[in-house]
Amino acid sequence: MTLPSKSVELMERRAKLLGPNVSTFYDEPVHFVKGEGVWLWDADGRKYLDCYNNVPHVGHCNPRVVEAICRQASTLNTHTRYLHDGILDYVEKLTGTMDASLDTAILTCTGSEANDIALRMAEGMTGKRGIIATDATYHGNTALVSQLGKSNVPTVGFGLDQYFRFVDAPDSYRNPDPDGAVFADAVAEQIAEHEKSGVGFAALVVCPYFLNEGFPDHPEGWLKPVAEVVRKAGGLLICDEVQSGFGRTGTHMWAHQKMGVVPDVVTMGKPMANGHPVGGVVTRGEILSTFRKGYRYFNTFGGNPVSCAAAMAVLQEMDDHDLIENAKTVGEHARSRLTLLKQRYEFIGDVRGSGLIFGAEMVLDRESKEPASAFTDRVINAMRHRGIIHSKLGRHKNTLKIRPPMPFSIENADLLFDTLDEVLAETPLTR
Numbered sequence: 499m500t501l502p503s504k505s506v507e508l509m510e511r512r513a514k515l516l517g518p519n520v521s522t523f524y525d526e527p528v529h530f531v532k533g534e535g536v537w538l539w540d541a542d543g544r545k546y547l548d549c550y551n552n553v554p555h556v557g558h559c560n561p562r563v564v565e566a567i568c569r570q571a572s573t574l575n576t577h578t579r580y581l582h583d584g585i586l587d588y589v590e591k592l593t594g595t596m597d598a599s600l601d602t603a604i605l606t607c608t609g610s611e612a613n614d615i616a617l618r619m620a621e622g623m624t625g626k627r628g629i630i631a632t633d634a635t636y637h638g639n640t641a642l643v644s645q646l647g648k649s650n651v652p653t654v655g656f657g658l659d660q661y662f663r664f665v666d667a668p669d670s671y672r673n674p675d676p677d678g679a680v681f682a683d684a685v686a687e688q689i690a691e692h693e694k695s696g697v698g699f700a701a702l703v704v705c706p707y708f709l710n711e712g713f714p715d716h717p718e719g720w721l722k723p724v725a726e727v728v729r730k731a732g733g734l735l736i737c738d739e740v741q742s743g744f745g746r747t748g749t750h751m752w753a754h755q756k757m758g759v760v761p762d763v764v765t766m767g768k769p770m771a772n773g774h775p776v777g778g779v780v781t782r783g784e785i786l787s788t789f790r791k792g793y794r795y796f797n798t799f800g801g802n803p804v805s806c807a808a809a810m811a812v813l814q815e816m817d818d819h820d821l822i823e824n825a826k827t828v829g830e831h832a833r834s835r836l837t838l839l840k841q842r843y844e845f846i847g848d849v850r851g852s853g854l855i856f857g858a859e860m861v862l863d864r865e866s867k868e869p870a871s872a873f874t875d876r877v878i879n880a881m882r883h884r885g886i887i888h889s890k891l892g893r894h895k896n897t898l899k900i901r902p903p904m905p906f907s908i909e910n911a912d913l914l915f916d917t918l919d920e921v922l923a924e925t926p927l928t929r
């Protein structure tokens with residue numbers, strides 16, 4: 499297939515205006531012009547099933563969210579230094595979905611900002627700066643937070659790398675750790691290293707469902723041992739729910755609830771306002787007030803009335819359409835279809851997921867479990883040409899990443915897997 503001339507022109511303009519090495523998805527990038535529900539349309543009018551985007555959580559261009567944004571934007575938009583009930587109503591509803599101790603919030607515009615605040619909260623509470631994360635994750639792009647992406651660690655970084663230590667990302671397929679004890683021990687070891695170096699231990703930051711790491715298969719309550727280790731050492735447990743939150747796993751509103759822990763700080767973003775830029779940090783009042791004493795924090799756009807109206811509409815849509823339950827039902831169906839594919843295709847090594855995050859790990863050989871990374875890439879590109887949008891992730895980038903908007907249906911899942919079956923049958927398993 500060759501790219502339409504309009505796409506070629508856009509690629510050239512992007513390189514000129516946004517820099518030569520700005521990334522795009524796919525060997526032949528897609529030019530979307532319209533979205534509705536779980537569907538996207540390109541500039542030639544071709545329709546695609548969106549099995550990837552979690553930001554349009556309640557569906558692309560969801561009418562309730564669009565209407566809430568329009569209504570508030572045509573009434574008033576200021577910032578949080580004026581009184582407004584929109585932010586209070588929203589934070590009340592949001593924190594009402596968590597443990598009673600997590601009852602205050604700061605709203606931001608991105609997940610990166612939320613994580614940046616969380617790290618500074620940990621410093622404020624502990625008086626120390628040592629942070630621990632997994633070695634195959636991503637938590638955002640500020641100078642501080644970008645240090646958490648080990649595979650991404652910048653060559654320039656204001657000398658902050660001394661404050662960050664890493665543990666092996668959990669991998670239920672290659673190195674099973676069914677009760678989380680190995681992970682807890684690894685974190686304990688890095689805590690000791692932080693203490694030994696004089697930096698001291700401030701916090702462990704994890705996505706409670708380890709999505710960027712390839713969503714390993716863990717039983718409920720798996721984070722309990724590591725939470726104990728962190729608490730015993732006087733540090734904070736920060737759960738980054740930017741991807742795993744808002745009912746994505748189909749069993750709980752928050753993945754930390756599924757994993758059996760009450761974090762000290764929860765951060766969020768992406769799906770929060772269906773594409774309107776909203777992120778947030780939820781924590782205990784004591785942590786928030788300590789942070790505010792240390793930093794005169796103000797975020798011009800964070801928590802503005804339009805953002806809060808959009809975010810509130812997302813929660814209402816989730817409630818009204820029972821979207822967590824939908825994620826559970828459709829996710830179970832999806833995994834059973836994937837399991838059937840695994841019985842037919844030797845290169846599917848493992849099937850994982852919960853709710854509307856699911857996928858399969860592709861291997862060259864089931865015995866050696868050698869990752870089939872290039873093959874996975876070819877599958878994803880072939881799917882794009884057949885009108886199905888999804889991606890890959892994990893340490894070896896060989897795990898299909900399927901994480902659609904929450905109104906995804908059984909019928910949508912069947913179209914995805916019928917197409918995947920055809921693509922797998924005709925894609926050669928070469929390196």
Ligand SMILES: Cc1ncc(COP(=O)(O)O)c(C=O)c1O
Pocket residue numbers: 607608609610611613636637638639705710738740741767768777
């Ligand atoms: C787990 C996680 N945390 C934080 C972020 C950063 O969020 P943002 O791009 O809104 O700054 C991302 C983005 O992909 C993410 O996956």
